Amino acid sequence: MERILICDDSHFFRTMLKDIFEKLGHTVVDEVSNGAEAVQAYEYYQPSLVTLDIAMPGIDGIQALQILVKAFPKAKVIIISGNRSQDLLYQALRSGAKYYIAKPITEEKIMEAFRQLNL
Numbered sequence: 001m002e003r004i005l006i007c008d009d010s011h012f013f014r015t016m017l018k019d020i021f022e023k024l025g026h027t028v029v030d031e032v033s034n035g036a037e038a039v040q041a042y043e044y045y046q047p048s049l050v051t052l053d054i055a056m057p058g059i060d061g062i063q064a065l066q067i068l069v070k071a072f073p074k075a076k077v078i079i080i081s082g083n084r085s086q087d088l089l090y091q092a093l094r095s096g097a098k099y100y101i102a103k104p105i106t107e108e109k110i111m112e113a114f115r116q117l118n119l
Contacts, residue, residue, distance in 0.1 A: 002026045002119055005045060007038035007064065008053040008080070013105065017051060017080070020107050024114075035064030042068055042075065049119065052097075054081040054088060062088075062095055069096030078113055080105060 004026050006017050014031040021028055029045040032038050035052070036059045042050060050068065054061035061079060068075045079092040082103040089100050099113045 002049050002114075003029050003045065003047045005029055005038065005041050005047040005050045006031045007033070007035065007041075007051060007056070007061070009033045009056040010053070013053070013080075013103070016105055017110075020105070020110050023107070024110070035059030035061060035067075038064045039067050039071075042072065046072075048076065049117075050075060050077045051080050052077055054079060054083055054092070062091060065092065065095050065097055076117060076119075078117075 004021050006014050006028055008014050018028045018031060029047050030041045032041050034056045038052060052061040052064055065077050068077060077097050078099045078101060079097045080101045084102055092100055098117055101109050101113055
């Protein structure tokens with residue numbers, strides 16, 4: 001099973017994601033609320049997967065993604081966002097995201113992302 005780092009500025013979404021991941025048998029190593037914390041937590045935990053929201057205070061999800069993949073080229077990052085902009089989707093994928101999930105989050109969307117990423 002996977003070791004997952006969750007990054008979202010919403011406590012509600014962090015809790016929802018944690019519940020889904022744990023129900024699916026995965027371990028959530030940490031939950032953080034901004035991009036800077038995500039980078040620090042990734043360095044510490046070296047998780048097998050990171051979920052990043054895009055719109056967050058300080059370092060946003062795209063910036064955190066760029067920092068992560070530059071420092072850790074093998075990092076697997078899923079962007080999870082309520083923003084449905086095609087430009088933002090392409091920017092995330094060009095920046096190194098392995099998958100993009102549009103909110104609202106469901107167990108089925110998470111399972112599909114895992115299938116697509118062979119996790």
